Amino acid sequence: MWQANNRHTIILMQPGNRATRTFMDYDSIASAMDGICGLFEKRLKxxxxxxxxxxxxxxxxxxxxxxxxxxxxxxxxxxxxxxAPFDRAWIKQQAFQRLKRLAGQ
Structure with a gap:
């Protein structure tokens, strides 16, 4: 896996049916993971x-x-x-690494 974190990242997401397809772009993998966590936290709220x-x-x-x-x-x-394309498993791994780093600060 890549160690460099400052790579432009596009998250492709489909919460429900085809009409809900959307994308979000970020300047880095870390900010993309923060964005995914932010979407989840908004849903929880x-x-x-x-x-x-x-x-x-x-x-x-x-x-x-x-x-x-x-x-x-x-x-x-x-x-x-x-x-380069990455699947859900990669996203989950990256999110875990990001949260682990943030918890260590």
Whole structure:
């Protein structure tokens, strides 16, 4: 896997039917993972409007990612001047690494 984190990343996401397809682009893999976590946290807040503090663990985030109809990532690889595709498993691994780094700070 790539160690360089500052690669333009596009997250392709389909929460439900085909009409819900969308994408988000980020300047780095880390910011893409922050964006995915932010979407999940927004969903938690919307589902629990009366809770002041919401906590979750990595298993909750994984369930959210798996519950989506589709999710993948395209990460720019300067060696080939193209975007390399990555699946949900890679996204989950990157999200875990990102949260682990943030928890260590």
């Amino acid at each position: 919307d589902s629990n409007p009366n809770l002041r503090n919401i906590t979750y663990d990595i298993a909750d985030l994984y369930r959210y990612i798996e519950a989506l109809t589709d999710m993948s990532a395209l990460v720019f690889d300067p060696a080939i001047s193209a975007y």
